[in-house]
Amino acid sequence: MKRVLFVCIGNAIRSQMAEGFARTYGFDIVSPASCGLFPATRIDPKAVQAMDDIGIDISAGFPKHYAAMSRLPFEWLINISGEPIPEPAPARVIEWEVADPVGRAEGDYRIARDLIQKLTLGLVHQIRAAPASQNEVKVTSELKLDRRRRLRKS
Numbered sequence: 440m441k442r443v444l445f446v447c448i449g450n451a452i453r454s455q456m457a458e459g460f461a462r463t464y465g466f467d468i469v470s471p472a473s474c475g476l477f478p479a480t481r482i483d484p485k486a487v488q489a490m491d492d493i494g495i496d497i498s499a500g501f502p503k504h505y506a507a508m509s510r511l512p513f514e515w516l517i518n519i520s521g522e523p524i525p526e527p528a529p530a531r532v533i534e535w536e537v538a539d540p541v542g543r544a545e546g547d548y549r550i551a552r553d554l555i556q557k558l559t560l561g562l563v564h565q566i567r568a569a570p571a572s573q574n575e576v577k578v579t580s581e582l583k584l585d586r587r588r589r590l591r592k593s
Contacts, residue, residue, distance in 0.1 A: 440468060440469065440470040441468060441469055441470065441514045441515070441566050442469075442470045442471075442472070442511075442512060442513040442514050442515075442530075443461060443469055443470070443471050443472070443513060443514065443515045443516075443517060443562070444471075444472050444473070444474065444508060444509075444511075444513045444515070444516045444517070444529070444530065445457040445458050445461070445471065445472070445473040445474075445517045445519060446473070446474055446475065446476065446505060446516060446517065446518050446519065446520055446524065447473075447475055447476075447519045447520045447539070448475055448476055448477055448520050448521075448522065448539065448541075449475045449477060449478055449479035449483075449502060449541070450473055450474050450475030450478045450479065450502035450503055450504075451475065451478075451479035451481065451482050451483045451486065451502055451541070452482075452483045452485075452486040452539065452540060452541060452548070452551065453519045453537050453539065453551060453555060454473035454474065454475065454519055455473055455482050455486055455497050455500050455502075456486060456489070456490055456497065456551070456552055456555045456556075457471070457473065457517060457519060457535075457555050457558075457559050458471045458472065458473040458497070458500065459490055459495045459496075459497040459500075460495065460555060460556050460559035460560070461559050461562070461563065463495050464559060464560055464563045465559075465562075465563040465566065465567075468563070468566055468567060469562075469563060469566060472503075472508060472511070472513075473500070473503065473508075474502075474503040474504060474505045474507070474508035474509075475502055475503070475504065475505060475520075476505050476520055476522060476525075478502035478503060478504050478505075479502045480502065481501065481502065482497060482498070482500050482501065482502065483541065483548075485540070485545055485548045486548060486552075488545070488548075489545070489548040489549050489551075489552045490552065492549075493552070493556075505524075505525070508529075509525070509528070509529045510529070511529065512529070512530075513529050513530035514530055514531070515530050515531050515532075515533055516528055516529060516530040516531065516532045516533070517533050517535055517562070518532055518533065518534050518535065519535045519537050519555070521536070521539070535555075535558050537551050537554050537555055537558070538550070538551060539551075
């Protein structure tokens with residue numbers, strides 16, 4: 440099992456979604472966890488609803504602080520926060536650019552969810568395809584193109 444830590448600002452939306460996708464799609468090869476640099480008090484209900492709409496239940500999750508989670512061993516840290524990860528990072532850092540939908544319309548939550556789903560599926564696919572001895576996963580995406588498309592629609 441590869442241990443992956445998903446990090447965002449509040450651990451209330453994006454990182455919870457990523458953890459839910461990783462738990463669902465990579466259940467046999469990924470041990471996911473999530474946390475926030477400045478954790479919220481609860482998971483955003485719009486995030487729970489957006490995930491429930493596609494059959495993934497994240498309602499039992501709760502926000503956790505990066506300081507506590509970063510003490511645990513991980514192979515990769517997926518940074519969705521848009522902020523620098525405090526040094527030293529507990530694992531190899533991979534950056535994902537996903538706009539934070541907090542306080543926005545439900546459609547923005549679905550846009551974030553769909554992008555996170557695509558990125559997480561790519562991560563799980565690359566972990567499955569990598570030889571067991573390989574220690575690196577290179578995650579590539581068209582994030583900037585996707586982001587430009589979303590900004591044009593706004």
